[in-house]
Amino acid sequence: MRVALFATCLVDAMSPDVGRATVEVLERLGCTVEFPLGQTCCGQMHTNSGYPDQAAPMVAGFQEAFAGFEYIVAPSGSCVASVKHQHEWVAANQLTDRQVTEARRLADRTFELSQFIVDVLEVTDVGAYYPHRVTYHPACHATRMLGVGDRPLRLLQAVRGLELIELPEAAGCCGFGGTFALKNSDVSSAMLADKIHHVLTTGAESCVAVDASCLLHIGGGLSRNRTGVTTVHLAEVLASTEQS
Amino acid sequence: MSKTGEPTTTQWPRATNTMHLHGDYFPRAARLALADPQLRRNIGKATTTIREKRASVVAELDDWAELRAAGAAIKDSTMADLGDHLERLEAEVIARGGVVHWAADADEANRIVIEIARRAEARDVVKVKSMATQEIGLNEALADAGISAWETDLAELIVQLGHDMPSHILVPAIHRNRSEIRDIFRREMGKVGVPAPDGLTDDPPALAEAARVHLRQRFLTTDVAISGANFGVAETGTVMVVESEGNGRMCLTLPRVLVTVMGIEKLIPTWRDLEVYLQLLPRSSTGERMNPYTTMWTGVTPGDGPEEFHLVLLDNGRSTILADPEGRSALRCIRCSACLNVCPVYERTGGHAYGSIYPGPIGAVLSPQLTGVADNASLPFASTLCGACYEVCPVAIDIPTMLVSLRSKVAAGEGTGDAGERAVFRSAAWFMSRPERWTRLIRSMRFGRFLARRGSFRNLPPPFAGWTATRDLPAPPEQSFRDWWIGRERKGTSDA
Numbered sequence: 255m256r257v258a259l260f261a262t263c264l265v266d267a268m269s270p271d272v273g274r275a276t277v278e279v280l281e282r283l284g285c286t287v288e289f290p291l292g293q294t295c296c297g298q299m300h301t302n303s304g305y306p307d308q309a310a311p312m313v314a315g316f317q318e319a320f321a322g323f324e325y326i327v328a329p330s331g332s333c334v335a336s337v338k339h340q341h342e343w344v345a346a347n348q349l350t351d352r353q354v355t356e357a358r359r360l361a362d363r364t365f366e367l368s369q370f371i372v373d374v375l376e377v378t379d380v381g382a383y384y385p386h387r388v389t390y391h392p393a394c395h396a397t398r399m400l401g402v403g404d405r406p407l408r409l410l411q412a413v414r415g416l417e418l419i420e421l422p423e424a425a426g427c428c429g430f431g432g433t434f435a436l437k438n439s440d441v442s443s444a445m446l447a448d449k450i451h452h453v454l455t456t457g458a459e460s461c462v463a464v465d466a467s468c469l470l471h472i473g474g475g476l477s478r479n480r481t482g483v484t485t486v487h488l489a490e491v492l493a494s495t496e497q498s
Numbered sequence: 499m500s501k502t503g504e505p506t507t508t509q510w511p512r513a514t515n516t517m518h519l520h521g522d523y524f525p526r527a528a529r530l531a532l533a534d535p536q537l538r539r540n541i542g543k544a545t546t547t548i549r550e551k552r553a554s555v556v557a558e559l560d561d562w563a564e565l566r567a568a569g570a571a572i573k574d575s576t577m578a579d580l581g582d583h584l585e586r587l588e589a590e591v592i593a594r595g596g597v598v599h600w601a602a603d604a605d606e607a608n609r610i611v612i613e614i615a616r617r618a619e620a621r622d623v624v625k626v627k628s629m630a631t632q633e634i635g636l637n638e639a640l641a642d643a644g645i646s647a648w649e650t651d652l653a654e655l656i657v658q659l660g661h662d663m664p665s666h667i668l669v670p671a672i673h674r675n676r677s678e679i680r681d682i683f684r685r686e687m688g689k690v691g692v693p694a695p696d697g698l699t700d701d702p703p704a705l706a707e708a709a710r711v712h713l714r715q716r717f718l719t720t721d722v723a724i725s726g727a728n729f730g731v732a733e734t735g736t737v738m739v740v741e742s743e744g745n746g747r748m749c750l751t752l753p754r755v756l757v758t759v760m761g762i763e764k765l766i767p768t769w770r771d772l773e774v775y776l777q778l779l780p781r782s783s784t785g786e787r788m789n790p791y792t793t794m795w796t797g798v799t800p801g802d803g804p805e806e807f808h809l810v811l812l813d814n815g816r817s818t819i820l821a822d823p824e825g826r827s828a829l830r831c832i833r834c835s836a837c838l839n840v841c842p843v844y845e846r847t848g849g850h851a852y853g854s855i856y857p858g859p860i861g862a863v864l865s866p867q868l869t870g871v872a873d874n875a876s877l878p879f880a881s882t883l884c885g886a887c888y889e890v891c892p893v894a895i896d897i898p899t900m901l902v903s904l905r906s907k908v909a910a911g912e913g914t915g916d917a918g919e920r921a922v923f924r925s926a927a928w929f930m931s932r933p934e935r936w937t938r939l940i941r942s943m944r945f946g947r948f949l950a951r952r953g954s955f956r957n958l959p960p961p962f963a964g965w966t967a968t969r970d971l972p973a974p975p976e977q978s979f980r981d982w983w984i985g986r987e988r989k990g991t992s993d994a
Binding site for chain 2: 261263265266267268269270271273274277289291292293294295297299300301302303304305306307308309311312315319339340343394395397398399425426427429430431432433434435436437438439440441442443444445446447470471473474475477478
């Protein structure tokens with residue numbers, strides 16, 4: 255199966271390991287992965303900050319980069335949610351009718367990684383080995399906008415060697431929210447403090463999520479507080495095997 | 499105080515429609531709330547309790563999703579022909595002996611109510627808990643006209659006696675715990691009426707009894723009552739209030755004159771529609787299967803209840819919201835406050851930080867729409883867009899999407915947009931819109947590594963200072979993902 259990887263700007267620039275892991279898992283599951291070099295960003299940061307006019311060229315660029323693919327997969331719930339739920343709105347206000355139609359077409363073809371593996375590839379055991387104690391934070395957009403449900407958990411439960419500890423108050427937002435973390439940094443920090451507290455009560459070595467942005471935030475707090483707990487993207491767990 | 503001023507814990511902004519709330523009001527007010535340990539504990543405890551109760555009673559209904567869809571659909575279709583339905587309601591109320599008034603804005607509504615109270619020669623009025631009358635600042639307007647308005651909802655009484663502002667739609671004194679309430683009762687009740695009994699404890703039944711005795715005298719001596727409305731049924735001209743205490747029932751039945759101020763969006767066409775909302779509302783708001791008191795009245799009935807009934811139909815910005823396709827679903831709101839109870843921001847800041855009578859997620863979309871985004875400009879940003887509000891909303895208002903739409907109105911608005919911020923985003927967009935620019939940008943980012951300490955940034959300048967105040971930011975990697983990919987492709991090609 256031919257799959258286009260939408261790495262997302264954050265993974266491309268800041269978390270290349272997550273991108274590499276995504277490629278590795280998809281290739282192990284038999285996909286032919288392509289990375290269209292025309293891609294940049296879904297425009298979510300601009301859209302959510304009140305600048306959909308500036309996001310419009312990114313929406314148009316996404317369409318050019320991914321037009322020829324049946325399956326577009328991204329290791330991010332919130333970027334996929336932006337493609338599925340915001341691109342049409344941005345296009346309707348800023349772009350052509352043709353691009354509105356294209357936004358709708360690509361929305362149907364874009365998948366968050368865990369949904370793609372479980373629903374399209376119909377696999378829950380990806381053959382991973384990860385001998386660590388982890389807890390799982392359900393990222394808000396993946397959970398509420400995409401409805402990934404327990405797919406990431408099912409994937410994690412099938413990983414050999416992995417011990418999964420339930421995160422208390424798991425559904426609570428970590429407080430990132432894009433520019434919210436800057437504009438409302440005090441409230442954001444208060445939310446993060448509670449999330450970190452809950453992560454620490456699990457005694458896990460790492461906190462796993464499907465979004466690099468949430469992990470950047472949670473990881474930033476875990477690191478600042480010298481907790482010794484790390485963050486790991488689901489793709490990295492799934493990419494790990496007894497050989498690597 | 500002005501909303502442009504510095505918020506303080508002792509002087510919260512008075513939320514009336516004349517206030518002005520600018521760009522960084524919420525973050526500054528939130529910082530004060532976050533530093534108040536009592537407030538944090540009171541609100542955290544209360545919201546957690548209500549949200550668990552709601553979740554369990556909602557889970558009892560296997561047709562909740564259908565009820566929710568029906569709740570949204572009935573309001574939407576009613577709103578599409580609102581004018582016709584309102585005229586039907588007016589005709590039915592008049593036919594049954596009531597008087598109907600139309601108020602375009604807060605001032606007009608206040609004038610109408612004051613006029614009615616004056617004609618009744620009232621120096622005092624009792625009030626049923628009502629968001630609409632708070633929205634228009636009715637108590638303040640009555641006070642200016644020399645008429646005292648007495649709140650009779652227990653929580654509103656606590657707020658009023660404490661010279662405080664409501665901080666929650668349903669539980670306005672949610673920020674107070676029982677020992678604070680005891681202190682307020684002891685200190686204030688005697689100044690305005692029947693005093694608190696000697697030796698009043700903070701035992702909830704004792705507090706409720708003190709309020710009961712205090713209020714009973716009000717009910718028996720006051721001629722005019724003012725209420726809001728949860729629903730107005732057009733087909734019979736029936737108005738309805740749902741409540742938990744029975745104090746509303748006392749106001750709605752004992753006084754001689756009853757005035758109801760009803761937002762025009764509270765209208766539903768038929769009694770049949772109540773089947774949906776009377777399931778959605780109590781389960782979403784108090785986490786109860788049915789609310790204890792449901793009072794309905796239709797015009798006036800000689801010898802039974804008020805002799806005069808006035809219905810004030812309030813617009814006050816609602817028809818502007820109705821005209822906006824991206825904002826109009828906010829008018830579905832039935833003021834259950836489920837969104838406040840699940841909101842991670844509200845849970846930590848409480849309602850005062852919003853500086854609006856409608857706090858929390860629904861307030862963040864409703865307030866800027868009712869007043870225009872120039873007032874309340876910081877509220878659309880007071881959210882992580884986590885979506886918890888939309889998930890629990892019984893009438894499926896997509897609050898996160900509306901917040902995003904409102905943010906664009908703030909950013910583009912005269913006097914609310916921030917030219918500096920727009921320029922920063924524009925330059926980011928310039929790089930992010932073209933792959934060749936983006937590739938160059940992220941290649942240059944790796945030079946930032948030299949400025950990091952042990953792989954992280956710990957103290958960045960604005961606008962990132964807020965991040966590094968409590969969080970590390972990892973240094974950019976040696977190689978971007980795309981450069982790794984390009985290298986791998988080349989290697990693959992040369993291997994082949």
